[in-house]
């Protein structure tokens with residue numbers, strides 16, 4: 001699929017790029033250094049309608065397609081991965097509600113998520129259940145017209161800041177992953193914040209443990225039938241992984257541009273280092289890998305928008321390829337810049353730290369390989 005974007009997608013890219021360069025890029029280093037959640041950027045994204053970008057119009061969003069979301073995510077990440085994560089997580093956490101919530105639940109919770117008035121969180125991972133989501137221990141026990149949730153989730157982006165949560169709980173432990181059910185849980189005093197993680201990268205994101213202690217949720221907040229939570233989680237990830245791929249792609253693009261600019265200016269042995277074949281070939285490989293990742297990300301997004309039945313495999317490929325490219329390209333960008341690349345004065349060391357998690361979250365790249373190989377062998 002020789003990927004040529006439609007004029008409206010190109011216009012969207014120009015619009016988001018100019019917003020990102022003007023208002024977000026100047027904040028990127030400071031967000032990383034302070035490690036504080038950037039509420040100013042959250043408000044900026046909300047004011048631009050970007051926090052409800054993927055939410056259907058009838059619930060207050062823009063109903064944008066995934067390809068458009070990927071362009072936005074890529075352009076934000078090109079200058080500031082932390083800012084792109086705000087965009088990515090709001091969509092990730094809203095998606096289970098969009099695809100499995102009752103009409104009442106959608107009307108109650110989605111408009112405030114779409115406006116950005118409330119942050120949302122996707123709560124799947126636990127200390128003993130990361131890649132193996134079937135090992136979920138957080139229990140939701142039915143009591144009349146309610147469920148009572150007890151357990152702990154960890155590594156939750158927006159944990160402690162979010163006021164709307166998509167939570168995956170065991171309702172029937174005998175059934176393994178078929179016993180998982182999803183719930184929409186609002187802001188509840190029965191949810192407390194445990195450990196707030198001190199991270200390598202994405203330092204402006206709050207990633208925390210959430211403890212559910214006798215958290216009572218009305219039964220109508222269950223997302224779909226009992227036992228369908230695992231499928232809802234997987235459908236959500238199929239739809240979100242291209243966006244993580246886009247985030248990784250944006251980080252790689254930013255690092256590539258920084259490396260090229262440096263290679264033009266920096267001189268060694270009397271000439272710009274880019275003209276030294278060893279450096280020029282590195283740049284050529286980096287640019288080619290970035291473009292290959294871009295094609296996979298856009299293709300996966302376009303397939304999702306077309307409702308393709310075999311989305312999982314492309315979604316996994318796009319996230320895996322783009323995140324591996326982000327890691328290698330950011331590492332090479334540091335190398336091209338020599339000692340300067342290692343210093344915090346330049347953005348590539350931040351980009352290298354931010355890139356790493358794209359190989360880990362929303363399923364590690366080993367898990368993506370499992371998804372792809374199982375689909376091939378089926």
Ligand SMILES: Cc1cc2nc3c(=O)[nH]c(=O)nc-3n(C[C@H](O)[C@H](O)[C@H](O)COP(=O)(O)OP(=O)(O)OC[C@H]3O[C@@H](n4cnc5c(N)ncnc54)[C@H](O)[C@@H]3O)c2cc1C
Pocket residue numbers: 121122123124125127129130131132154155156157158199202207357360361362363364365366367370
């Ligand atoms: C910054 C950050 C933000 C996050 N945000 C969220 C969030 O908002 N919501 C949420 O629910 N989770 C979130 N996560 C959790 C993330 O999705 C998990 O960390 C990830 O799924 C891996 O789980 P784990 O850390 O338990 O690793 P493990 O599952 O313990 O894996 C350890 C290693 O074993 C490998 N491995 C495991 N199983 C297999 C297998 N079958 N075959 C081959 N290799 C395997 C893994 O690839 C990995 O290398 C976040 C994580 C981070 C770091």
